[in-house]
Amino acid sequence: MTSPTPPNSPADSADHKVSNFLRQIIEKDIEQGTYDSRRWAGSPGDAAHHAKGEPDPAKIRTRFPPEPNGYLHVGHAKSICINFGLAKEYGGVCHLRFDDTNPEKEDTEYVNSIIDAVKWLGFDWAQLGQAAGSAAPYQASDYFDFMYRAAESLIEAGHAYVDEQSAEDMRANRGDFGKPGVDSPFRSRTVAENLARFREMKGGQLADGAAVLRAKIDMASPNINMRDPAIYRIRRATHHHTGDTWCIYPMYTFAHPIEDALEQITHSICTLEFEDQRPFYDWLMERLCECGLLAAPSPKQYEFARLNLTYVITSKRKLAQMVNEGKVSGWDDPRMPTIVGLRRRGYTPESLRLFADRIGVTKSDSWIDYSTLEGCLREDLENKAHRGMAVLDPVKLVLTNWAEAFGSDGYTEDCTQPALPHSAIAEGHTPPADRVFKIGKEVWIEREDFEEVPPKGYKRLFPGNVVRLKGGYVIECTGCARDAAGRVTEVHAKVLPGTKSGTPGADSVKAKAAITWVGVADGVQAEVRLYDRLFAEAHPDAGGKDFLQSLNPDSLKVVTAYVEPSLAGAQPDQKFQFERFGYFVADRLDHLAGAKPVFNRVTGLKDSWGK
Ligand code: ATP
Ligand code: MG
Numbered sequence: 129m130t131s132p133t134p135p136n137s138p139a140d141s142a143d144h145k146v147s148n149f150l151r152q153i154i155e156k157d158i159e160q161g162t163y164d165s166r167r168w169a170g171s172p173g174d175a176a177h178h179a180k181g182e183p184d185p186a187k188i189r190t191r192f193p194p195e196p197n198g199y200l201h202v203g204h205a206k207s208i209c210i211n212f213g214l215a216k217e218y219g220g221v222c223h224l225r226f227d228d229t230n231p232e233k234e235d236t237e238y239v240n241s242i243i244d245a246v247k248w249l250g251f252d253w254a255q256l257g258q259a260a261g262s263a264a265p266y267q268a269s270d271y272f273d274f275m276y277r278a279a280e281s282l283i284e285a286g287h288a289y290v291d292e293q294s295a296e297d298m299r300a301n302r303g304d305f306g307k308p309g310v311d312s313p314f315r316s317r318t319v320a321e322n323l324a325r326f327r328e329m330k331g332g333q334l335a336d337g338a339a340v341l342r343a344k345i346d347m348a349s350p351n352i353n354m355r356d357p358a359i360y361r362i363r364r365a366t367h368h369h370t371g372d373t374w375c376i377y378p379m380y381t382f383a384h385p386i387e388d389a390l391e392q393i394t395h396s397i398c399t400l401e402f403e404d405q406r407p408f409y410d411w412l413m414e415r416l417c418e419c420g421l422l423a424a425p426s427p428k429q430y431e432f433a434r435l436n437l438t439y440v441i442t443s444k445r446k447l448a449q450m451v452n453e454g455k456v457s458g459w460d461d462p463r464m465p466t467i468v469g470l471r472r473r474g475y476t477p478e479s480l481r482l483f484a485d486r487i488g489v490t491k492s493d494s495w496i497d498y499s500t501l502e503g504c505l506r507e508d509l510e511n512k513a514h515r516g517m518a519v520l521d522p523v524k525l526v527l528t529n530w531a532e533a534f535g536s537d538g539y540t541e542d543c544t545q546p547a548l549p550h551s552a553i554a555e556g557h558t559p560p561a562d563r564v565f566k567i568g569k570e571v572w573i574e575r576e577d578f579e580e581v582p583p584k585g586y587k588r589l590f591p592g593n594v595v596r597l598k599g600g601y602v603i604e605c606t607g608c609a610r611d612a613a614g615r616v617t618e619v620h621a622k623v624l625p626g627t628k629s630g631t632p633g634a635d636s637v638k639a640k641a642a643i644t645w646v647g648v649a650d651g652v653q654a655e656v657r658l659y660d661r662l663f664a665e666a667h668p669d670a671g672g673k674d675f676l677q678s679l680n681p682d683s684l685k686v687v688t689a690y691v692e693p694s695l696a697g698a699q700p701d702q703k704f705q706f707e708r709f710g711y712f713v714a715d716r717l718d719h720l721a722g723a724k725p726v727f728n729r730v731t732g733l734k735d736s737w738g739k
Contacts, residue, residue: 188220198444209484212251225266231367309347474713474730530569570648596639602627652696
């Protein structure tokens with residue numbers, strides 16, 4: 129496995145990437161100059177940003193076109209990495225474009241979260257996608273005027289008609305896989321009649337749902353998407369951007385190719401479910417070129433397999449349902465597969481880019497194991513996250529001979545340990561400053577590190593056994609105290625002076641094990657949120673079952689822990705490796721907000737998903 133690399137490093141350039149079908153297509157187009165004749169023609173999509181008639185300096189143009197109807201998830205992260213990543217590698221640009229053709233469901237809260245997510249993933253859309261100084265991403269609603277003109281042109285050329293069949297009739301007459309469709313009685317309307325009726329739709333003279341504009345293609349086509357698809361519908365709804373200007377809205381399948389064409393997109397990369405839409409995409413490009421509304425070369429659509437991740441749901445609708453029903457604390461709950469959730473959980477942009485690279489781009493659907501994602505995170509954090517000790521299930525250990533050995537019960541001594549192991553420091557780099565923490569008469573240890581009657585093979589504390597307090601002294605266990613219920617309240621041991629780590633006597637006594645601990649003198653109480661998988665089943669929404677039934681009731685456990693001072697001083701969002709436990713992050717929102725530091729478990733040290 130290679131180690132993770134920072135953004136803009138050689139691994140982000142095309143030379144170092146594994147080839148895939150998209151790279152092959154792009155490389156061929158660049159080599160053959162497929163898009164060299166593109167000129168910025170002052171169409172609605174580019175007028176603001178580009179001089180008229182100038183050749184397009186970008187070798188390729190891709191786009192990432194989310195619908196702003198929810199927060200982005202890990203599947204979108206794959207798509208962002210593909211689209212922005214390819215543009216970056218091949219000297220092109222990638223447009224962040226809001227597909228805001230659906231007026232009811234969209235919201236500026238989502239728009240802002242999407243902008244943040246793209247930036248956080250390491251793709252500066254303002255640099256990679258826009259001309260300098262342009263303030264906003266692209267949005268489909270900017271092209272509503274052009275789309276309307278395109279619709280009228282189709283009508284004028286005999287390629288579209290206003291259908292006023294009832295919704296039921298339209299559905300029945302579409303046919304199905306085994307049965308060709310039946311022409312609508314409105315299909316033979318004249319151009320003049322269609323134009324007049326379409327203008328009435330636009331003018332608000334028809335009720336919502338009373339009519340649709342349809343492309344006139346082929347009601348017998350084996351591809352149902354070519355059986356006169358609807359391209360405009362009547363919908364009286366206030367749009368978050370265009371307000372009440374329109375009461376008709378273009379359908380996504382009609383709008384999307386036009387958006388691509390106006391923005392001079394070269395490679396329109398989408399997920400496989402759009403494969404059957406490609407013939408319509410091409411049909412529309414050809415018709416609009418014939419009408420003279422668009423100029424060749426047209427963008428081309430390419431499909432790749434969407435990300436399916438085990439134990440994870442990637443449907444905005446279902447994620448919204450979990451938020452709305454209070455199954456999670458919000459879109460940014462650290463158990464959510466949203467980009468804001470992953471970020472709060474402690475995932476890094478580097479780990480998500482590494483993940484996107486590693487899973488690659490393919491043409492066939494498959495499931496990726498969640499452990500692949502976690503593995504990428506471990507790989508990224510291994511050499512970055514400072515180490516520290518935390519005790520998650522504390523019991524007090526008392527070193528009963530402390531005053532005898534060091535002169536007083538209140539005596540403490542500094543211990544030092546490296547913040548990163550030697551192996552994590554790249555050649556020529558200065559290691560970070562050592563961690564310093566205090567050992568004294570009392571320290572916190574894990575409850576599971578003491579057994580009065582040790583099971584077979586147990587090497588930690590039991591009466592008579594000798595272990596090292598990691599980075600401190602070797603101690604010999606003498607026993608424990610219990611409360612009335614028999615629960616251990618204190619573990620007792622004797623310190624062996626002269627055995628401290630890093631001193632000449634360190635090896636004078638052989639310890640059976642080294643255990644993690646935090647000093648009572650300088651340990652800080654912390655809230656630690658132990659997250660586990662949100663769903664107990666690998667395919668929570670497979671086969672149409674109710675995904676809420678698969679929620680893991682133990683996906684969050686909160687404990688009060690003790691952490692060493694270097695951890696207590698963390699900045700929000702700072703990641704650590706808690707020795708023996710795994711990776712933790714200081715919660716972005718709550719860490720400095722209350723009385724105690726707050727840490728989230730990101731992942732354990734080893735893969736636990738295979739079990
Ligand atoms: P959802 O089904 O979760 O609502 P969507 O496809 O409707 O997602 P869009 O906002 O339309 O969401 O998606 C923007 C882009 O992200 C599209 O190009 C889409 O193909 C891509 N995308 C969405 N989900 C995935 C996924 N699981 N894997 C890869 N790409 C995805
Ligand atoms: Mg969609």
